[in-house]
Amino acid sequence: MNNIFNLEGKVAVITGASSGLGADAARAYAANGADVALFARRADRLEAVAKEIEKMGRKALAVPCDVMDEKAVAAGVQKVIDTYGKIDILLNNAGIAIPGGVEDLTEEAWDKGMNINVKGPFFMSKYIVPHMRKAKYGKIVNIASVNAIVADKFPDLWRHNYNASKAAVRGLTMGMAASYMQDNITVNSVGPGLFESEMTGGTLFKNENFMKMYNTSNPASRPGKRGELNGVLLFFSSDASSYVTGQFIAVDGGGSIV
Template sequence: MANTFDLTGKVAVVTGASSGIGTDAAFAYAHAGADVAILARRAEKLKDVKEKIEKETGRKVVAVSCDVTQEENVKSAVDTVLKEFGHIDILLNNAGIAVQGGVDSMSVEAWNQSFDTNVKSIFLMSKYIIPQMKEQGYGKVVNIASVNAIVADKFDTFIRHSYNSSKSAVLGLTKGMAASYARYGITVNAIGPALFESEMTSDTLFKSNEFLVKYNTLNPSGRPGNKGELNGTILYLSSDASSYVQGQFIVVDGGGSIV
């Protein structure tokens, strides 16, 4: 039986690739045989990631500085990737932000920032990549949502209403895209991670011993996710192993959403 997880000959685009889940996913794609385009705003960090992936895997990596909330940035970035590789097979929409605050306290600017980064970026990346996927009759789109798309935060001192609602919007967008583009050989699915250490969480959640004790107590696995533990799900939804999986939401949370 052929290895349905093999990505040899594929090109993957990863947003938010300068750190955390995005960097891990880019390495995973390259190890699976794909060439990779990594996108983020921070050019120097991208350069470092590019060099490490190429040295470790031997795959070709293109680093493109891009603000995925800005249409012209996205259009230019996609044009660059297509010029370098000729085609795009996989899009991992990973860029995201978690703004704290409830609707009674947060600013409109903070609310809009959440939706621009978490939802608008998926719209823009898909807007410029889906047409090429339709033309080639193949594509895998994976959207990183959050377990907090379906469950609220469990701590009174930790409220993120714009995060909850924007990540829920990702699920609606995922289903709509999946239904519309399945006929073109494109699958669209979403992943809902719980707490994983990243640049976004290390300076806040992982520095709070009180928070981690509560989190570990409430999670059946008794711990946050470890580095790389999302990669299996990402590779599954990005490969032909999931060829008949469409519009689904896979939660990777150690069981936190079942209790």
Template sequence: MMHPFDLTGKSAIVTGGSGGIGFEIARALAAQGADVALLDKRTECLEARAEEIRSMGSKALSVKCDVTDEEEVRAAVNRVIDSFSKIDILVNNAGVAGAGSVDQVEESAWDAVVDPNLKGIYLMSKYVVKHMKERKYGKIINMASVCGLVGSKAIPLHAYAASKGAVVQLTRAMGASFAQDGITVNAIGPSLFRTDMTEAALFKDDFLNLYNELCPAGRPGNPEELHGAALYFASEASSYTTGQTLFVDGGWSAV
């Protein structure tokens, strides 16, 4: 009997697949048998990442795609369908962080954060949902953040928080709309995990000490600690769960 997290025969797209969390989720999906297309606008180590997925026994594609560029998104989605013949799982993970308060941040800096984090999910979903509706099957996972739920006294992250709050609500709205199309839409809301995004700015003694003091778990998360949430939402284990955001945050949002 298949176990509920089994992904044998499934094919997935992970956007931002070259980054810390994206690649970690791609590895989790491949370990359960899924083929994975890694999409990213950064190409330096994209093919090497794909090769690592292949070494796990899955098929993998590396596709250059800026999720804010509709033409690149359309072409990338078509390429994945041509190669894998279908898309079962879409992980809308690509994103950027940016500090700044509304009274200081320039419009261009605001758009540089909100566009990849929010419009990127819209554009990817625009092309993938059509395909999933035709097949009456799909698992969509959006990447939110605890910043989409609560503010921060330590650092003003206004554009980032607004974009991630919108991801939480877009996830509810999409989940409600597509429930009868066989498509579930859920989100993961991490707190602090060490990746390129956070390494330089946040893994410094003063911020880390503050974080550890405030976080019930007393430490940041390890990227592998996102595997469980990703596999739950990507698999049949979540067949009756949609519109939800699971905060994987060491208890940050519980206090």
């Protein structure tokens, strides 16, 4: 029987692959057979992840790139096409969580959050979708957040820009999904709950009140463990999800349904 999660022969582009959930996703894609292209700004970190993946017997291309820079994105995508000849999977994962509510946020901070979290996936999709449409194959996965559908009540946890930008990622997912299914391209989004990473390790994980609240209210009574996001990513990135598009799955131990 065919393994419908198998990614052998596929090429995956992952943004925000220099750390955290993106680097782990790249490892998971490679473990399932894909060659990868790693996008983020820190070249040294990308090279280190690329070396790890090459040791796994897969090809890895480091593409230092700021996803807010359209010219850099266009050039980065072209580099992937010149190297691999195609792109089957796009994981839009690069993101930032700007703290603060509307009364405190500056215009500059607001724009930064929207530019990385929403304009980044827009630019990446803009340059990759034409290749997918030509090939009549594509799997696009957008990392949103549970904060697209649930918010935090306590003032030290307000992140209104994050709520807005991650909800926009869901909207972009739906719009693109409806447009491109005819071209055999699925577009889905994922809402991680709480996972330890550079983004959360020094902030949420250090906030005792938040951790107590999260663990008390969450049906799993704990944050996500390393690797627990990958099952959904592999589902949305493989032929296992050939008839699934425009969807959002929260990976949060059930935190968003209580």
